[in-house]
Amino acid sequence: MGSVSSPAAEAPEGAASALRTSVGGCPIDHSRLDPTGRPVSPNAAAFNPFGEAYLQDPAGALRWSRDEEPVFYSPELGYWVVTRYEDVKAVFRDNITFSPSIALEKITPFSDEANAVLKAHGYAMDRTLVNEDEPAHMLRRRALQEPFTPEKLAHHEAIVRRLVREHVDRFIDAGRADLVSEMLFEVPLTVALHFLGVPEEDMATLRRYSVAHTVNTWGRPSPEEQVAVAESVGKFWEYSGEVLDKMRQDPSMPGWMPYGIRLQPEMPDVITDSYLHSMMMAGIVAAHETTALATTNALRLLLENRTQWEEICADPSLIPAAVEECLRFSGPIVAWRRIATSDTEIGGVAIPEGAKLLIVQASANHDERHFDDPDELDIRRDNAAGHLSFGYGSHQCLGKHLARMEMQVMLQEFTTRLPHMRLVPDQEFTYLPNTSFRGPEHLWVQWDPERNPERTDPSILDRRQQVRLRGPGGRAVARTMTVRRIEREADEIVRITLADPHGRPLPKWSPGSHVDLEFDEFSRQYSLCGDPDDRSCYQIAVRKDGDGRGGSRYLHERLTVGDVLRMRGPRNHFRLDPDARRYVFVAGGIGITPIIAMADHARRTGHDYEIHYCGRSTGTMAFLDRLVRDHGDRLTVYRSAEGVRLDVDALLADPVEGTLIYACGPRRLLDALDEATRHWPEDALRMEHFTSDVGKLDPAQEHAFDVQLAESGVTVHVPADQTVLTALRAAGFDVPSDCEEGLCGTCEVPVAEGEVDHRDVVLTKAERARGDKMMTCCSRACGKALTLRI
Structure with a gap:
């Protein structure tokens, strides 16, 4: 894996224009080919993961890729780069085709001189849980994972709280601090050392050596720097071995390493001496680095988004959800690596055997195909926990629960004791140049010590707050909404407009989204049907169902303007695929609510589409006037009272390549569409249902x-x-x-x-x-x- 130098790679700013003129004005530089023989695009040639644009905003630096070239070859790195959510997730999911064996391989190979330094220290880093293939990986993971379970981690909470409290005590009255140097570097490292079982007297030495490991693996040190890095890494290796030997003398002590030592006699082939030594060193870096960077990123984000900071200060129960959204928006791990074990394909792009992959989680976490309005921080985001910052699948970060605990405790402490804390203005945020780990090297904050809440109310220090270790559980975080308007839309259909009671902007949403409303004793889901760009309000349309469970009757008969509801979402399980060439929209009755938003979007984006709207009569069909006005040349209306019905078999008789069918309506219509599309490509039909056939389980018909x-x-x-x-x-x-x-x-x-x-x-x-x-x-x-x- 050598890097390839070129004018284009070294000068991203002008690379595209230079390449466009390289071959008679052609936008592709035909002199540069990927390993499959295809030309490398200008953007791919200019991609530089060590450049300032990528370091400051990796997701923004790869927006072009998500939109135009989601899997591309980087001659600068010698890697294939994967940037979309579903593709990144698919690579993580398949750890057989995409081996993790290169996850810890140096991005920049060491010089002979630096390697000699490592050898002199006896450096012999072996496979760890991070870069081990099956079946060895899962055998070791299952053997060693018990200390990472939420139940076993619970007792670490007291240690974390004590450390956090002690560090804040040191600067609480100063009025200004660099949180990285004062706390965010030190606390996660100390927690990591405690978790591993490192004796107190050895912690200071191991702290000094741990940072060098990051530069060693994921950075691009110069030849001169490599020797110094190698010296630190070598000493780190030697000293961690000495500490491990000390643990072996008394393996009854608490900690992950003593736990492994105790298991070793039972599983000598699984838990070897070399494996424990490697995990000792890797564990310090993994448990420390990610949590420190994640918390630094989270605090910066929340302080930059002041309204949301104030919300978690006022309501600490929002903190676990805020942690997940911060991990999504600016996670500590930007990208990870895999190698293809056979010829394969990612996102329709052929990948040859032996190809090295840089899978960019930071880009995937900002993919608008999965996250609505991904470049906005929203601590109530419904699917924030779907982020890939901890990876996915069998190699997902083993320490994710510990990281969540530390982040929650630190945010609890800061929001309680320094709610008035702000970022020092005009500071420059710098990052350690590397492909995979990201967090500001410094985070300066300031506050007025005279306004510290504990000066007037010391009892706040005694408040007991809960942490949630399994990630967001139960229902998504709800927000309060008020009813702004209730208008008749059609016979037995009302359109309800909801808004934030304080006039705050609502999250953007994408066509197909729905919200969950809680009112009286009901909880119901309704599709959004207004303008996704209007963040001042949301609109839903509700048909009164006399035979239903009572929710629609309540909204029709008892809801009034000014009433307060609880709302969760928006969320989207009926997402419009932006890459389709053409859409066929089919709606039956109130099923027009998600379809009209989709049609509006298709018209705005210039997509080819047609709408087929079925109803009993004109008076019962919501939004008909607006559909005729905005989509008249694309709209066909079917009124059963007039004897006009949709012939789904005729409509869908001939499959059309690149066409997707989106349908919402009663079960009978959806079943007919499902039958009529059996000869279409798989997944050409996308449906949203009102009802399901799920009933009470019959034990006589089921099995355990x-x-x-x-x-x-x-x-x-x-x-x-x-x-x-x-x-x-x-x-x-x-x-x-x-x-x-x-x-x-x-x-x-x-x-x-x-x-x-x-x-x-x-x-x-x-x-x-x-x-x-x-x-x-x-x-x-x-x-x-x-x-x-x-």
Whole structure:
């Protein structure tokens, strides 16, 4: 893996224009080819992960890639770069085709002189959980994961709180501090050393050496710097070995390393001496570096977004959700690495065997195909926990729960004791040049010590706040909304306008999104049907269903302007694919609500589309006048009262390449569309349902099975009369849910092994065929067992 130097690679600013003129004005530089023989684009040639643009904003620096070339070859690195969410997730998911074996390989190979320094220190870093292939990886992960479970981590909370409190005490009255040097570097490192079981007297020495490991693996040190880095890394290796020997003398001590030492006699082939030594060194870096950077990023983000900072100060229960959104928006790990073990394909791009991959989580976490308005921080974002900052699949970060705990405790301390803290203005944020880890080297803040709340109310120091170790559980964080308007839209249909009671802007949303409203004793989902760019309000349309469960009757008969509701979301399980060439929109009755937003978007973006709208009569069809006005030349209306019905077989008789069909309406219409598209490409039909067939489980028709939880090492038995969701909750695993009818997708969990009996109406045919996720409220195992990535 050597780097390739070129004028284009060294001068990104002018690279594109220079290359456009390189071959008679052609925008492609035909003199530069990727390993498959295809020309390298100007943007790909100019990509520089050590440049200032990437260091300051990696997601922004790769926006062009997500939009135009989501998988590209970088001659500067000698790597294929993967930038979209689904592609990055797919690579993480398949650790056989995409081996993690190069995850810790040096980006910049050391010189002979630097390697000689390492050799002199006996440096012999072996495989660790991070870069180990199967089956060895999972054997060791399962053997060593117990100390990382939330139950086992709980007792570390007191240590974290004590350390955080002591460090804040040191500067609470100063009025100004660099939080990195005063606290954010030191506390996570100390916690990491405690977790590993390092004796107190050895902590200071190991602290000094740990930073060199990051530069050694992911940085680009100069030849002169390499020797100094190698010296520190070598000493780090030697000293960590000495500490490990000390632990072996008394393996009864607490800590992850003593835990491994105690297991070693039972599993000598799995837990070897060299493996423990390597994990000792790697564990210090992993547990320290990511948490320190993640917390620094989070504090900067929240202080820059003052309204949201003030919200978590006023309501600390928002902190766990804020942590997840900060991890999504600016996670500590920018990118990770894999190598292809065979010829394969990513996102339609052929990848040759032996190709090295840089999979950029920071870019994936800002992919608008998965996250609505991804470049805006929203601590109530419904799917923030879907971020890939901890990776995904069997190699997902083992220490993620510990990192979450530390971040939550630190935010609790700062929001309680320094809610008036602000960023020092006009400071320059600098980053250590490397491909994978990112966080400001300094974070200067200031405050007025006279306004410290504890000066007037010392009891705030005694407040006991809870941490959540399993990530966001239960329902998404709700926000308060007021009813601004209620208007008749059609017979038995009202359009309701909702707004923030304080006039604050609402999150942007994408066509197909819905919100969950809580009112009286009801919780119901409604599609958004207004203008996604109007952040002053949301609009929903509700049809009164006399035979329903009462929610629509309440909204029609009892709701009044000025009423206060609780709202969660928006979320989107019915997302419009921006890469489709053409759309066919089909709506039945109130199913027009998501479809009209999709049609508006297609018109704005210049996509080819057509709308087929079915209803009983003109008076019962919501938004008909607006559809005629805005989409008249694309609209066909079918009124059953006039004997005009949609012939779905005729409409969809001939599959059209690049065409996607989006449909929402009653079950009868959707079933007919499903039947009429069986000869179309898989997943050409995308549907949103109003109802499902999920009913009460009949034990006589079901069978019991076991669910193995890969990350927790727990096996949960699911009886014939119980859902997976109920069984998981009974075992102490907090899986979120809403509808519990297979309609909303909230209770989705990732599946590692086993065949799923899918009973939801959320997943597409292709998603069901992949078998890598399920809805726990209704779906079950086809066989005797499933393995979930929980």
